[in-house]
Amino acid sequence: MGEFCLKEGMFLFVSSLVLICGAAEQDYFVHDSGGRTWDKARSYCQVCYKDLATVTPANIKTIAQNLTAVSWIGLRRNFSDAGSSSASWSRWADGERLLFQNWYPGWPVFQKNVCYCNCPTTATTTRFTPFTQFTSLNAPSSAEFPNATSFAEFPNATSFAEFPNATGSAEFPTVVGPTMTSFGEPALPGGTECVLSPDPAGNYVEDSCVAMLSFGAWVERSCSERLSFVCYEDRFPGRVEVTEVTSESAVLTWLPVPNISHSRVEVKVHGNVTQNVTNLLTLDLVGLTAGSLHTVQVFPVKCGRDMHPQQTAFYTKPNKVVDLVVADVTEACVKLNWSKPAGNVDIYHVKFGGASIRNKTEGSEVCNLTPGSPYTFFVLSGVEDNSIWSDESNVTTYTRPGKVSHLNVTQNTHSSLLLAWERPAGHTTGFGVTAATDSDRVLFNETVTQEKVNVTSLPPGTKITLNVTALTAGGKLEGETVTVVSYTTPTPVSDLVLRTTSNTLNASWNSANGDTFDVELWLDGELVGPIYSVSTAEKPFVGLKAAANYAVRVSAVTGHLRSLPKEASAFTKLLPPTDARLRSADKHQITFEWSAPENIAKVNYTVRLYSTFWGQDWSHAENETFHTFDGLKSGTNYGFEVRTVANGAESDPAVASNYTVAVKKEISLSMMCSSAQSLLCDKQSTRDSVFNELNTHFRELLGDSVVWKLVKQEN
Incomplete structure (x- = not known):
């Protein structure tokens, strides 16, 4: 690869592609007293922690906010580890690749090389300065860099992706003319060659380690300086397991943590702290309080320092409720009462018939139950998060049945x-x-x-x-x-007696029970008047018809119920006919008539015609108010009687008498008077006396039975 020259005044900013991936949680520890070189700081971190801190976009804020001074982090230009062949600034102290940089502007400082041009056509040598350096290389805090910015203020910063083969300035020993033109530099004269050589006057740090300023930016410092430093520790992912939990005990187990001196167990029960130090991986807890929340932390101790604890929280099993009783029962509800058990209880659970309710008081009313049904109620005491319940206490009862x-x-x-x-x-x-x-x-x-x-x-x-x-x-x-x-119905009355006159009736009876009596009066199958309610065992009736057959029914009454009726009947007394009189007569026949008594029912009559002189006597039944008798003797005075008849009884008679038409005959009687006394017969007085005696004799003999008359004739 040819040399690469940068003109003085140009800066190169390299940003990395940020990769986010899953990793163990980490804790960071700042050591800012005493100060150590980078190597000693790293050694301390490796002994008492994991290593010097590896900075990522995810943790830079966390680390920076706890810094008060410039501090070593786990990055240096070159590692001296045996067998290391990594390029400069390529990995962290823990071996992680450098995927993120947060340099303060002007950092890192590359070795300052001078480009000397060997021009064959001239003896002149041209010197180029690739870039200037910041003069305040040793600034310990942000106060010395008031205008410090982040990469966000350098929009033209590139990543290593634009220089796939670049690992440091050492890889750009020679820059030829055409390459410079990409930075806007004029090309060197033809045939000219640029040779890079170290600039002894530069600020380049040969043994360069990275320190983080208190606001998070990175700078280079000599690895031999004594600075504060930031260690990190991977949080051990273990968790305390709790088994065999009872109301008073539990068993703790936890995972072993490598490279520690011992573990410390802290058990907190509602603010009360109990400590126990052990190098074991299990611990039996005894004497605990039932139903209480226990927080457990097992701190691995390393270098006298508590590491991130394995921890858990658990409730001891609450004690079962006591004195569970049924306090009240209705058709649809059952009220339960109980006493709080020893220890702590946060909630109670009442189970019954496939349903359940929860409350926080020592008692509960369970409703919407079926009347008359058996229920078994199970009551459990529990803890606030419902994670553990006591043994059951139970009571069985019936709901009260409904009403018919x-x-x-x-x-x-x-x-x-x-x-x-x-x-x-x-x-x-x-x-x-x-x-x-x-x-x-x-x-x-x-x-x-x-x-x-x-x-x-x-x-x-x-x-x-x-x-x-x-x-x-x-x-x-x-x-x-x-x-x-x-x-209950009363028994019928007894001894019903009716007493009558011609127009009254009085009923009386005996009764063994009955509050009142209903009395009815009947005549010819019809009820006469209302039904009378009386409170005494007697009822009179007035204004009745004579010779009428009245029936009386009496029922004893209790409440709304009547006994069977007791019935009796009786006739009112008979009234005699009135105004018996002759209607007509002849020599051998006579007719009498009469008037029916007032206010009488329909009755019959008996009539009688008699003559004591002749010894004659006739009787007849009659339903009319007159009767004719035949075959009589003329001139006879006949007596007549008429009576009302009912129910086999007769009234007193109405009487009359009259003569049949007489057929007169004369009968002569002659008398001779003789007397021992001289001239006695000649006296008128004697004759009158005799006549009177004779007349008396006939009167005694005939009376008024026949028509007769004695007439005296004297010769």
């Missing part, structure tokens, strides 16, 4: 009734049924499995309170009681 619906009573009798209902939602194992009086005397108490029961052995005519309660858990847990009030 549509409770009703039918088929009431004087000693029993039928009670029916609908089963509640959820589960039940049976139903408790009770029946009691108002005085709380229990009459019936049974457990049934069906939705109806015949309640028996009840007293008649009694108010009964009936209760039905759904049961579960074998009858140990009861739902809400549902109540209905009903009555």
